[in-house]
Amino acid sequence: MKPPPFDYHAPRDLGEALRTLAAVRGKVLAGGQSLIPMLNMRLAAPGHLVDINRVAGLDALERSGDGVLVGATVRHADAERAEVHPLLTRALKLVAHPVIRNRGTVVGSLVHADPAAELPAVLAVLDGRVRLARWDGGVRVREVRARDFFTGPMESAVEPGELAVSAFFPALPAGGGSAFLEVARRHGDYALAGVCAVVTVDGGLVTAARAACVGVGPVPVVVDVGEACAGRAPEEAGWAGAAALVRDAAQPEDDIHASAAYRRHLVGVLAERALCDAAREGAARGA
Amino acid sequence: MEHEITLIVNGAARRVRVPARRLLSDCLRHDLGLTGTHVGCEHGVCGCCTVLLEGRPVRSCLTFAVTVDGAEITTVEGLAPGDGRLSPVQRAFAECHGLQCGFCTPGFLCTVTALLAENPAPTEEEVLEGISGNLCRCTGYQNIIKAVHRAAELLAEES
Numbered sequence: 001m002k003p004p005p006f007d008y009h010a011p012r013d014l015g016e017a018l019r020t021l022a023a024v025r026g027k028v029l030a031g032g033q034s035l036i037p038m039l040n041m042r043l044a045a046p047g048h049l050v051d052i053n054r055v056a057g058l059d060a061l062e063r064s065g066d067g068v069l070v071g072a073t074v075r076h077a078d079a080e081r082a083e084v085h086p087l088l089t090r091a092l093k094l095v096a097h098p099v100i101r102n103r104g105t106v107v108g109s110l111v112h113a114d115p116a117a118e119l120p121a122v123l124a125v126l127d128g129r130v131r132l133a134r135w136d137g138g139v140r141v142r143e144v145r146a147r148d149f150f151t152g153p154m155e156s157a158v159e160p161g162e163l164a165v166s167a168f169f170p171a172l173p174a175g176g177g178s179a180f181l182e183v184a185r186r187h188g189d190y191a192l193a194g195v196c197a198v199v200t201v202d203g204g205l206v207t208a209a210r211a212a213c214v215g216v217g218p219v220p221v222v223v224d225v226g227e228a229c230a231g232r233a234p235e236e237a238g239w240a241g242a243a244a245l246v247r248d249a250a251q252p253e254d255d256i257h258a259s260a261a262y263r264r265h266l267v268g269v270l271a272e273r274a275l276c277d278a279a280r281e282g283a284a285r286g287a
Numbered sequence: 288m289e290h291e292i293t294l295i296v297n298g299a300a301r302r303v304r305v306p307a308r309r310l311l312s313d314c315l316r317h318d319l320g321l322t323g324t325h326v327g328c329e330h331g332v333c334g335c336c337t338v339l340l341e342g343r344p345v346r347s348c349l350t351f352a353v354t355v356d357g358a359e360i361t362t363v364e365g366l367a368p369g370d371g372r373l374s375p376v377q378r379a380f381a382e383c384h385g386l387q388c389g390f391c392t393p394g395f396l397c398t399v400t401a402l403l404a405e406n407p408a409p410t411e412e413e414v415l416e417g418i419s420g421n422l423c424r425c426t427g428y429q430n431i432i433k434a435v436h437r438a439a440e441l442l443a444e445e446s
Binding site: 001002003004005006007008010029032033036037039040041049051053077096097098099100102103187188 | 288290306307308310313329330331334337340343344345346348349350351353354398416417419420421
């Protein structure tokens with residue numbers, strides 16, 4: 001239960017961090033709340049660790065009318081306390097325990113890409129994006145949309161030598177409500193299944209509705225249920241029908257914690273509740 | 288390769304040479320001799336190794352000592368005022384029978400000290416959420432919850 005040896009790098013600025021990553025192709029250490037358990041259990045043994053905690057400028061949390069930009073070293077707890085985005089704040093309260101959130105980072109959770117994690121689903125349902133930087137004679141930046149970012153269980157589009165420098169979570173539109181519901185055996189555990197939903201209500205009618213599921217597929221499963229309920233009043237939008245679409249899109253698997261059938265059932269129940277809650281909030285915000 | 292780092296532990300600057308892979312929990316216990324911080328699961332689940340980093344509770348088993356070079360750390364040894372008396376949180380745990388074997392206690396004391404510093408009068412729900420990341424296999428938690436409320440009273444009386 002001790003980490004294997006590695007060479008340690010603690011760059012002070014972004015250029016140095018990217019040059020180091022280009023040279024050694026090491027693993028990035030931010031909050032370490034997923035990486036260090038993997039090292040302690042010897043599930044990972046990288047030759048080099050590049051610690052970005054001292055890199056200047058990566059701890060910015062910027063809110064604009066368009067959304068929220070979260071830097072690579074912004075801790076879960078800081079993003080939660082800042083209350084910069086209603087859905088992000090809800091999801092953060094479900095991430096592990098408060099003490100883990102004091103150290104873990106938002107961008108780290110995205111890059112770790114655990115299929116049962118909350119934050120990838122939030123990025124996916126909002127159609128957010130991650131900014132990746134690499135060194136190629138200078139700082140080269142590319143942006144990857146959520147749909148292209150999560151490529152498999154614990155796999156993201158980050159290539160060797162790249163650093164995820166920030167993530168952008170688009171703001172909810174006027175009349176947009178959100179919800180995040182999940183079922184876990186124990187408080188703070190990864191959920192057996194979870195659903196987040198965003199519903200937009202305009203002039204008393206639903207105009208858009210999306211849901212994303214966690215824990216029931218290799219990557220967050222995003223389902224646009226707008227066609228099933230658009231043009232109807234939130235209280236009679238037929239959320240059970242929309243929830244069935246979400247349930248059918250899930251790809252759950254059996255494991256020691258729950259059967260695939262039980263997970264599928266949970267997704268249906270949680271999706272209906274989450275869509276209803278989001279619609280109620282959207283109606284209140286749009287009024 | 289070893290790294291020379293300085294940690295401000297319980298108010299005193301401590302210089303120490305550690306390999307990069309040294310966990311903060313092991314650095315505190317083995318390099319600095321502060322064995323009050325207990326090590327349970329070593330993957331962030333049990334909460335025994337919780338210490339305060341710049342006043343905030345963190346898992347010392349999920350933190351490398353080199354990462355926190357220069358930072359202020361408070362361990363269970365640093366919670367009492369130093370004149371032989373216990374801190375209000377420690378007194379409350381003793382009064383309410385919030386411990387039996389004591390293995391989890393250093394983690395609980397650090398977690399609760401920070402919880403009450405941020406929220407001096409937590410609700411029952413906030414207490415449950417606050418201590419949800421610490422496991423105790425003796426008490427059944429009820430007396431720990433009582434101890435948190437009692438500690439809040441003691442802190443309010445003192446201030």
